[in-house]
Amino acid sequence: MNNDKKTRDDLPSQEELLKFLLTKHSYPHKPKHIRFVQTHASYVFIVPPFVYKIKKPVNFGFLDFSTLEKRRFFCQQEIQLNRLLCPDAYLGVIPIFKNPSGFLTFDGSGSAIEYAVQMRMLPHRYFFKRLLLRNCVQLADMERIVSKLCQFYKETEGGADIASWGTIEKIKKNTDENFEQTQSVINITVSQTAFESIRYFTNRFYELYPDLFEERVQQGWIKNCHGDLHLEHIHLQPKNICIFDRIEFNERFRFIDVASDIAFLAMDLDYNGRQDLSCFFSDRMGQELKDLGLKKLLDFYKSYRAYVRGKVEGMTAQDPLVDPVKKKEHIEKAKKYFRLSLQYAAIGSKPILLVVMGKIATGKSYLAQSLAEELDWKVFSSDRIRKEMLGLDIYTRPEESIREKLYSEEITSKTYERLIHNGLTELSTNKGVVLDATFGRKEQRALLLEAVHSKGYSVLFIEVQADLPTRKKRLVERSVYRSISDARLEDLPLIDSLYEEPMELPQDHLLKISSTEPLMLLLSRLFHLLCDLHLQRLMHE
Known part of the structure; x- marks a missing residue:
């Protein structure tokens, strides 16, 4: 039987699935404790020494995990794409079954009723954001990240098919989608003034500088990038850097200008109060890549990236399974990201x-x-x-x-x-x-x-x-x-x-x-x- 054609009764409810994954004895290795985290699109279960990631059955338009077959496919895509920048962490796709008694299990046969991405748990103390909060990030660490990313951008695919995603028409599809999908949260997470001003800046940028986007396409700066390059996706050990959670669910978010990827991390450093590291990082990336046009695009892409983060935090807050305390945290984060997006649009990056x-x-x-x-x-x-x-x-x-x-x-x-x-x-x-x-x-x-x-x-x-x-x-x-x-x-x-x-x-x-x-x-x-x-x-x- 094709998994995509299973009836609704064959699949577990979200509550049933969560109950199973929040039970220690469900896992073959019987972890001592479970930590549960969720985003707008995934449930994440940290069960040392592993991490299991389940894709939510949602369809946001730009992301569609609505069927079991799609979730299986994108789990496989996640493994394949992330092994380039984080080869040791991604272990494989693990099926979840329902036994004859109706109980969920990792040990079974027949047709799976859900899939999980299994990862090796990374030492907590080396996550970049944690290091940053402890004031343990030095310029030498940023140099290591610059070196890792520059090597990645030199090796990752480009070519005519990918380059076509760098046209204004394709990029504008993303920004238009953002504005359309945040209409309902105006005066909740984004003010009317911010919404109108960011949209004005974005569309005026397209009108005033069409040649700039064409130059980026012609110069080969549109590549198969990471797509979600922010602090929480970088793990910085003394002798190894793992950059994970590369976007798997939509090629148009990954086939982008290198400047968009760089702007994402620079923006998140700004968001976390480290404008000094943000400036250093973007300057060094421009120098090492010999990208003379990068600076002209940074504020545009920083505004875009902050807006995307605001949208995503708002979407996470709307999930009915998010508890009230976490919901409030996500709303406040969304507000802060939208204000930052406005700053980039109206003022720019410089103090x-x-x-x-x-x-x-x-x-x-x-x-x-x-x-x-x-x-x-x-x-x-x-x-x-x-x-x-x-x-x-x-x-x-x-x-x-x-x-x-x-x-x-x-x-x-x-x-x-x-x-x-x-x-x-x-x-x-x-x-x-x-x-x-x-x-x-x-x-x-x-x-x-x-x-x-x-x-x-x-x-x-x-x-x-x-x-x-x-x-x-x-x-x-x-x-x-x-x-x-x-x-x-x-x-x-x-x-x-x-x-x-x-x-x-x-x-x-x-x-x-x-x-x-x-x-x-x-x-x-x-x-x-x-x-x-x-x-x-x-x-x-």
């Missing part, structure tokens, strides 16, 4: 300081806070710093005599010095930071530029504007709700007279945006402008 500036009551603080939330960055406010320096309650407008001291030249200078210091300190450990302040004087902007450039960082000023009636209305409204800012309608003429337009700033360091429309539209427009600016910079770096 940057975003300065949200402008006259009073233009809505800059509201926009700065929303911008920081979308990017998952910290925001530092001059209004907050000014009051905290004097030990004042930030939401209480002090009496006039205290305000005179609070807004004196001395306190204002100290406020901006601390604001800039806080921003640069945060930037040394993160990809970006938002500063919220008027920055209405040329000398304040010059102080910031000097400090930022001395550290080798980038800076972008976003000047928020609004018409006078709107600003007056907002200042009147401040008297009825809590506001950190102490400026009121009667202060407007004097404060405006002291504001020096940022004429000295280079055009590529300054964006101007009106804040008179609703916040969601304003945010969307701002991120589109940021994406456009980023797209312009990409080809000139």
Whole structure:
């Protein structure tokens, strides 16, 4: 009887299968304990000294394990494909049977009712992510990974058939699929603003740089790659590197640009707070492969890869067999990956300081806070710093005599010095930071530029504007709700007279945006402008 034609009654339920695989006596070697892990597509049972991996009977469109025959085929594919980069770990495909009494067993005959990939368990302490969390990864380790991957890319197949998968039409199928499959999780794991902005950046990249993709095809950079190259799939022993879990379920995710594979690992290093290793890794890969076009594609593919991880974490969270605690963890991971994808699209990979500036009551603080939330960055406010320096309650407008001291030249200078210091300190450990302040004087902007450039960082000023009636209305409204800012309608003429337009700033360091429309539209427009600016910079770096 063909396995693919078995009736539903012949196959075990997922609950029955899990119960069998979670029982120690089910395994021939009788393990002392079982650790169970699951992804969106697989159940994994760690039963020392082995690991058994079962494919879920799911069909996500891009992945189809819906029939027994397909699961058997892809188990075999997994073994074959992964032996190139991890030859010692993949042992074989193990059938599971149902005996005449109706019990599941690994020892049987006849037709199998399920299949498992059997792997040799790798020593836990050498998994790359674990080493990274213990701060045990050195540049020499990254060099070993670079060497292993470069050898793999030189040996793995290319050719005309595989190269055809590098066209925009084929790549766009993947990105379009991602956006289609995440429509239902907008405002759950990915914000509306992030979704629209990432999609805008992706499609504009195709429109602006079609020749870049054609060059990659012609130069032979489309190969039979790994396809799922992130931290959890690297095992780094002192004398051996095992890179496992190569994609077996869909060739279009494996027949890709080498840059896409490299970007995946670089992105995951960023995600785990190691931008230093990410930069080192991508630079060394470009040098060793002599790939001059790699840098121009990294942000595009990093954004794509982070989006895929966000999608996958969200799919895992939706599985009804995932317990509530794990479900919440997967949702939070998905959110973080989607925010990272947005960062790559709107800002890029290099550390940057975003300065949200402008006259009073233009809505800059509201926009700065929303911008920081979308990017998952910290925001530092001059209004907050000014009051905290004097030990004042930030939401209480002090009496006039205290305000005179609070807004004196001395306190204002100290406020901006601390604001800039806080921003640069945060930037040394993160990809970006938002500063919220008027920055209405040329000398304040010059102080910031000097400090930022001395550290080798980038800076972008976003000047928020609004018409006078709107600003007056907002200042009147401040008297009825809590506001950190102490400026009121009667202060407007004097404060405006002291504001020096940022004429000295280079055009590529300054964006101007009106804040008179609703916040969601304003945010969307701002991120589109940021994406456009980023797209312009990409080809000139």
